[in-house]
Amino acid sequence: MKYAIVTGGSRGIGRAIAETLNEEGYKTIILYNSSQEKAKELEEKGIITIKCDVSNRDSVKGAKKEVEKITDKIHVLVNNAGLWYLMPFERFDEDKYEKMLKVNLNGLIYVTYEFLPLLKNAGGSSIINIASNAGIGTAAEGTTFYAITKAGVIILTRRLAFELGKYGIRVNAVAPGWIETDMTIGGKSQEEIEKLRENFRNKTVLHTTGKPEDIAYIVSFLASEKARYITGQVIVADGGRIDNLTHSV
Structure with missing residues (x-):
C-alpha cells in the first residue's frame, strides 16, 4: 500500500488531487483547516481526514502523530494548502x-520538515508543491505579495x-494559472463569474480556463514512476498565457 498526503485537501485543487490519487490506489490522507463538511464527504470515499493548520507548527506536529498511527511511510506529499x-x-x-x-511558505516548510522521516522511510518518494504562475512573473493586478510567497515556493522546490x-526523494512544483475553484469564483454572481472567465480566456492561447482536475492529473504524473527521472522542475499549467509566451528572452 502506498500512502499520499495532500494539504488543503478538502476543497478546490487539493480536493481534486486527493480524489485522483485515491482513485489511483493511494491510501490518501488530507490535512485540512476548514470545510469540515467537505472533508466528511471525502471520508465516504475512503480518504482519511485530519484537521491541521499548516501555519502552526504544533498543529503540524500533532497531525504527524495522527499519521504515524496509520503508517510509518509516506510515498507522496502534496503541499497544496494556500491562501x-x-x-x-x-x-x-x-x-x-x-x-x-505563514500558510503558503512557512506551512510548506513545517509540513515537509515534520514528514521528512516518513518520506525517507518510503525508500523513494515524491514531493509536489503547488505554486502559481504568479511566482514566475505572470503579472496581475493586486497579486504582488501573493507572488512573493509563490516565488518562495518555487525556490524552495529547487533547493529541496x-x-x-x-x-531518493524527488521534488517538483506545479504552477497553475487561473483555476475555477470556490476560492476564485465563490461568492460572485453568475455575471461576475462569466466576466472573469472571459477575461482569463482572452489571456491564453488556448482560450480556455483551468479546472482543478487539470492540476490533479499533472500531480498524478509527477507522483508516479513515469516521472522517476524528473526533479527540481516547475510545470506551468496556465493555458498558454499570451504575455508569458510573447515576452522577449
Whole structure:
C-alpha cells in the first residue's frame, strides 16, 4: 500500500488531487483547516481526514502523530494548502501579507520538515508543491505579495530537490494559472463569474480556463514512476498565457 498526503485537501485543487490519487490506489490522507463538511464527504470515499493548520507548527506536529498511527511511510506529499488576498502594493496590509506568508511558505516548510522521516522511510518518494504562475512573473493586478510567497515556493522546490535527492526523494512544483475553484469564483454572481472567465480566456492561447482536475492529473504524473527521472522542475499549467509566451528572452 502506498500512502499520499495532500494539504488543503478538502476543497478546490487539493480536493481534486486527493480524489485522483485515491482513485489511483493511494491510501490518501488530507490535512485540512476548514470545510469540515467537505472533508466528511471525502471520508465516504475512503480518504482519511485530519484537521491541521499548516501555519502552526504544533498543529503540524500533532497531525504527524495522527499519521504515524496509520503508517510509518509516506510515498507522496502534496503541499497544496494556500491562501491569497488581492492587495495592490500601495494598499499594503501587513496582517494579510503575514497570513499568506505563514500558510503558503512557512506551512510548506513545517509540513515537509515534520514528514521528512516518513518520506525517507518510503525508500523513494515524491514531493509536489503547488505554486502559481504568479511566482514566475505572470503579472496581475493586486497579486504582488501573493507572488512573493509563490516565488518562495518555487525556490524552495529547487533547493529541496538538491538537498533531498540523496534520499531518493524527488521534488517538483506545479504552477497553475487561473483555476475555477470556490476560492476564485465563490461568492460572485453568475455575471461576475462569466466576466472573469472571459477575461482569463482572452489571456491564453488556448482560450480556455483551468479546472482543478487539470492540476490533479499533472500531480498524478509527477507522483508516479513515469516521472522517476524528473526533479527540481516547475510545470506551468496556465493555458498558454499570451504575455508569458510573447515576452522577449
